[in-house]
Amino acid sequence: MDVSIIIPIYNVAPYIKRCIESVINQTYQNIECILVDDSSTDGCLKIVEQLIEEYNGDIDFKIIKHQETKGVSASRNDGIIHANGQYVFFLDSDDYLSNDCIEELKKTIEIGSETEMSIGNVTVQYDEQYMDKFEFSNLLSLNDGIYKNGILDCFLDRKFFIMPFNKLLRRDYIIKYNLFFEEGIIHEDYLWSFLVACNLQSLSVTNKYTYTYYRHSNSLDTDKNNEVHIINYSKACRLQAIYASKKEELWHNPQIYKYIQNCRYSQIINAYKDGNVSLCKSCYKLIRNTPFWRPWELKKMKASIGEVLLSLHQYLPKKIGYLYYMCFVKKYA
Numbered sequence: 001m002d003v004s005i006i007i008p009i010y011n012v013a014p015y016i017k018r019c020i021e022s023v024i025n026q027t028y029q030n031i032e033c034i035l036v037d038d039s040s041t042d043g044c045l046k047i048v049e050q051l052i053e054e055y056n057g058d059i060d061f062k063i064i065k066h067q068e069t070k071g072v073s074a075s076r077n078d079g080i081i082h083a084n085g086q087y088v089f090f091l092d093s094d095d096y097l098s099n100d101c102i103e104e105l106k107k108t109i110e111i112g113s114e115t116e117m118s119i120g121n122v123t124v125q126y127d128e129q130y131m132d133k134f135e136f137s138n139l140l141s142l143n144d145g146i147y148k149n150g151i152l153d154c155f156l157d158r159k160f161f162i163m164p165f166n167k168l169l170r171r172d173y174i175i176k177y178n179l180f181f182e183e184g185i186i187h188e189d190y191l192w193s194f195l196v197a198c199n200l201q202s203l204s205v206t207n208k209y210t211y212t213y214y215r216h217s218n219s220l221d222t223d224k225n226n227e228v229h230i231i232n233y234s235k236a237c238r239l240q241a242i243y244a245s246k247k248e249e250l251w252h253n254p255q256i257y258k259y260i261q262n263c264r265y266s267q268i269i270n271a272y273k274d275g276n277v278s279l280c281k282s283c284y285k286l287i288r289n290t291p292f293w294r295p296w297e298l299k300k301m302k303a304s305i306g307e308v309l310l311s312l313h314q315y316l317p318k319k320i321g322y323l324y325y326m327c328f329v330k331k332y333a
Helices: 016-024 044-054 072-082 101-109 151-156 171-176 188-199 226-245 254-273 277-288 295-300 305-315 318-332
Strands: 003-009 031-037 060-065 087-090 117-126 145-147 167-170 203-215
Touching: 003 016, 003 044, 003 072, 003 101, 016 031, 016 044, 031 044, 031 072, 044 060, 060 072, 072 087, 087 101, 087 171, 101 117, 101 167, 101 203, 151 188, 151 254, 167 171, 188 226, 226 254, 226 277, 254 277, 254 318, 277 318, 295 305, 305 318
Parallel strands: 003 031, 003 087, 031 060, 117 203
Antiparallel strands: 087 167, 117 167, 145 203
């Protein structure tokens, strides 16, 4: 099979039929579809098995079952390991594809023989409580074509989306750079997409809408548990900084510094606005135990005086450093 579509499944009974039918209806059929059931309890696996049993076509469906819930990262990683296709595509189980999604992305990636990833545009749809369907233009703001320079800068400028979906990647590229998903955290896509962008040499883009992202009341990004989001974004920021610190060209890139710094600083500000002192301390602990840019490195990158002064917290005892750091947080919150 040429393309491996990987679908993590966990308690998505209301949505999974539409998702799988969008795979079945693909105009390009040289596909294997790997469904990773993360120990669902709502009967969605029975729906999957019935659809596959009734299917009569060229797509090769495979089911991987977890005996215990491991999370979406582990499910995607298992899909990558078991994939036989030259290309890998991630599809979330509550979303669905345009009929020509894989055909379009494969055509786009093959325009440049060395292209490692192709991406298409995304429609965002809300469930019935919003009674609305519309397109977010900011999910993809790149023109059609092949990009070989400035790909990382485009990502850091948020010109294409961080989510893994609607991206067709060469499997050997994933394996070469060990681009597996970090297990044990949510917002793993924030870390994974950063690692992908750091290593891309060639990116193909089509603005054709090939994917529908379905946001509903059970979506992760509509979860009201702000503390969970803040601490996990902070963990992802820490891992980004650790990765960047190991490569000089990344560590001395001003945009990478601003990208990571803005995220972790905004998270501790959010914790402060929530009045959550223990969360502020947890965020600061992650910041404190992360590789940091020294004042003279920041000066070379033309950081502001405020950013240089903020960095001095690392040279103070931890308790004093926290109080010093929080002075900046309170000032700009």
